[in-house]
Amino acid sequence: MNFYILTLFPDMITQALNTSIIGRAKEKGILKITAVNIRDYTKDKHQKTDDYPYGGGAGMVMQAQPIYDAYQAVRAKMKKKPRTIYLTPQGPAFTQNMAKELAGEEDLVFLCGHYEGVDERVLEEIVTDSVSIGDYVLTGGELPAMVMIDAVSRMVPGVLANEDSAAWESFEGNLLEYPQYSRPYEWNGKKVPDVLLSGDHFKIEQWRREQSILRTKQYRPDLLKKADLTIREKAVYHVYDERN
Ligand code: 6GU
Numbered sequence: 374m375n376f377y378i379l380t381l382f383p384d385m386i387t388q389a390l391n392t393s394i395i396g397r398a399k400e401k402g403i404l405k406i407t408a409v410n411i412r413d414y415t416k417d418k419h420q421k422t423d424d425y426p427y428g429g430g431a432g433m434v435m436q437a438q439p440i441y442d443a444y445q446a447v448r449a450k451m452k453k454k455p456r457t458i459y460l461t462p463q464g465p466a467f468t469q470n471m472a473k474e475l476a477g478e479e480d481l482v483f484l485c486g487h488y489e490g491v492d493e494r495v496l497e498e499i500v501t502d503s504v505s506i507g508d509y510v511l512t513g514g515e516l517p518a519m520v521m522i523d524a525v526s527r528m529v530p531g532v533l534a535n536e537d538s539a540a541w542e543s544f545e546g547n548l549l550e551y552p553q554y555s556r557p558y559e560w561n562g563k564k565v566p567d568v569l570l571s572g573d574h575f576k577i578e579q580w581r582r583e584q585s586i587l588r589t590k591q592y593r594p595d596l597l598k599k600a601d602l603t604i605r606e607k608a609v610y611h612v613y614d615e616r617n
Pocket of ligand 1: 459460461462504505506507508509510511512513514517
């Protein structure tokens with residue numbers, strides 16, 4: 374899978390995505406991540422990529438030409454028009470389901486905005502999807518692009534060492550993950566729950582499922598309403614009871 378990031382700060386991207394699991398997937402050739410410096414495509418004699426907003430107001434606006442030419446350089450490598458994601462707090466919030474869907478694409482292009490925004494006309498030409506990563510404001514689209522690339526990458530087959538770890542985890546079926554324990558058996562006066570040492574795999578699965586449900590109920594009651602629960606589980610955990 375190929376990721377192209379159109380940005381004024383390519384170093385931010387290359388530094389962060391060379392480590393750990395994503396770095397290993399790049400070495401294995403499963404992922405290719407290319408940060409494209411928008412400034413390399415400016416035709417301005419002072420290398421400028423932004424200008425004042427028409428109509429006045431604070432800040433600067435990223436100009437259409439350098440972004441469009443950077444996009445065209447990337448587009449030329451592909452057979453079909455790629456999904457092109459504009460990172461903006463004005464988009465719908467990124468979800469695990471979006472990550473899964475985007476992992477099916479061969480090429481993805483990310484456009485990282487800065488300053489007060491991007492000239493609307495180039496957005497109209499190239500953007501297929503606008504995406505936010507949550508209800509807070511960041512200084513630019515680089516961190517959101519990296520968040521998305523991380524989440525999408527780990528859904529690409531072969532990126533995770535153990536494919537099971539992607540199958541059963543937080544947000545699968547809209548439930549949070551159960552707690553994990555490793556050695557030693559006792560640490561800081563706290564013991565590992567005995568069921569995990571019982572060797573009874575059915576009981577262990579039951580306990581983990583209960584923990585998932587209880588955690589989701591406590592921390593993300595909004596998710597629990599959408600969770601894949603049996604009728605019995607809904608009754609036991611009072612899922613539709615507004616008092617809980
Ligand atoms: Cl995608 N961009 C910026 N600048 N701020 C954000 C965001 C994106 N998502 C949440 N806040």
